[in-house]
Amino acid sequence: MRVSRTAGAMPHSGIREIVNRVIELPGGRISRLEIGEPGFPTPAHITRAAWDAVPRGVGYTPSTGTGELREALAARLRRVTGLDLPASRVVVTQGAVQALSALAEALLDPGDDLLVPDPSWPNYEMIGRMRGASVTRYPLRASAGFLPDPDEVEALITPRTRALVLNSPSNPTGRVFPQEVVAAIVTAARRHGVWVLSDEVYDELVFEGAPANAVALDPETVIGVYSFSKTYAMTGWRVGYLTAPARVTALLSTVQEALLSSVSAIGQYAAHAALTGPQECVARMREEYRARRDLAVRRLTGAGLRIAVPHGAFYAMVPLAPGADSRLAALDLVGHGVAVAPGSAFGDTARDHVRISLSVAEDVLETGLDRLLSWGALTGFGAGLGRAAGA
Structure with a gap:
């Protein structure tokens, strides 16, 4: 066996x-x-919204998330990032890690190569390997302030490279990549026909500099991954989301059905309250x-x-x-x-x-x-x- x-x-x-x-x-x-x-x-108005949702009844939701939450997420992206994308290009996920898992299912075949930062959150590599992909690391050296060299990243792209991960602000380094570095990496990926998975779960926890906002540079090449966990102290609620080109979100509707049917309805009510309630x-x-x-x-x-x-x-x-x-x-x-x-x-x-x-x-x-x-x-x-x- x-x-x-x-x-x-x-x-x-x-x-x-x-x-x-x-x-x-x-x-x-x-x-x-x-x-x-x-x-x-978790802020009180968010937990209160979850409690209030229970008497109304909770059940299955669409695999890509409730229409109400997706509209609120599209509005949040317009407000915070300047992206003007329809709600149909937003998918609700069970945290950012499940967003990345779903994207691996949608984008990677066994034998493809995934480029990840080094050092980086170990789940990137784990997710790629679970899909049967090989993983190549591009270095973020301490001597360079843990910032990537776009030329070095591009030199690691091969015909087997299907996607690369960008993460700014970075876990584990806390570094915020300069905008010109982000733009150079996105340009290189587009030149080689490689997807960029931009993990921006810390996009509202920036002290100096600016969030990567990589999707704004090329919404057809870059897939943005976001989460409520860090911004709203909602780690245990397990709600994240992504924005992607229409052909990818269409695939993800099927992938989500196979992986989890739908994200917790109560979690989605709480996430909606987080977006539409006070932001102080x-x-x-x-x-x-x-x-x-x-x-x-x-x-x-x-x-x-x-x-x-x-x-x-x-x-x-x-x-x-x-x-x-x-x-x-x-x-x-x-x-x-x-x-x-x-x-x-x-x-x-x-x-x-x-x-x-x-x-x-x-x-x-x-x-x-x-x-x-x-x-x-x-x-x-x-x-x-x-x-x-x-x-």
């Missing part, structure tokens, strides 16, 4: 390895900086994240660390000693009372970094930074945890 070789070969998430180590430890013992969970409750909560959370970013940068640079200042999202990459094994460092740091994500969880380029989340409450962040810097003083930021030692 066989199981899927593709699924069996899938590596476990390096982030989840740390999460699973600390999740059941007594509260307060570990400062949890390893996961990107918004440090705020978004600005307030963004300013809190900015303050936490400033605190972390001040503490880390004050300790002599050279970091690429995050200009969006709520993450920062912290350098270890050159050649240090970030997985071993992250495991060791748990014993010192702080959980971080190893850079190796995000690819090869930042294996001697760890990612910290800035989304947590300020006192948790302060304590976590204290413990991280104390550990760094003891170990030389993992100088003794070389890659050879972890082999």
Whole structure:
């Protein structure tokens, strides 16, 4: 009795390895900086809309989302990004990760190649491999401030390349790509007939610079992927969306039916309330994240660390000693009372970094930074945890 070789070969998430180590430890013992969970409750007007929906009755919805929510999403894209696209080009999904999974089903065949950033959210690579695609990484080097080189990205495109992932603001680096960089990558993709999957789930969490807004550059080449999770602190509600050319959304109607039938109706009511209700909560959370970013940068640079200042999202990459094994460092740091994500969880380029989340409450962040810097003083930021030692 066989199981899927593709699924069996899938590596476990390096982030989840740390999460699973600390999740059941007594509260307060570990400062949890390893996961990107918004440090705020879902705003009250959103949860109230979900409660109010229940007595009206909830059932199946269209596979691509309710017409009311899709119209509100099209209006949101016009307001925030300037895109003037019909609601028929918007598809509601079960979070951004399911949007990307559906797109992999719609766009990739086994043997195709998917280009992803390195470092990047590990699910990109997992989703591509689950579809039977090969995955090629384009580097975001610390020496270049974790920004891509468009010429280097284009040089990696081959006749087998079907799509490339763009993510700005970036997880895990928090970097916001300059508009000319985004435009150059989109132009290169169009030249080679390659889809661009622009993950913009942090598009309203930008402190300096501007969101990628890559769809506006070429709505027939770029597919935008968005989410309510980070903007509205709705991670557990599992509602995301995408905008794509009409022939892709037509395919996705069938793909969505096969994958999940429809997104939770209650979640869609809540998402509609998020879009049409007061938006001050978004600005307030963004300013809190900015303050936490400033605190972390001040503490880390004050300790002599050279970091690429995050200009969006709520993450920062912290350098270890050159050649240090970030997985071993992250495991060791748990014993010192702080959980971080190893850079190796995000690819090869930042294996001697760890990612910290800035989304947590300020006192948790302060304590976590204290413990991280104390550990760094003891170990030389993992100088003794070389890659050879972890082999």
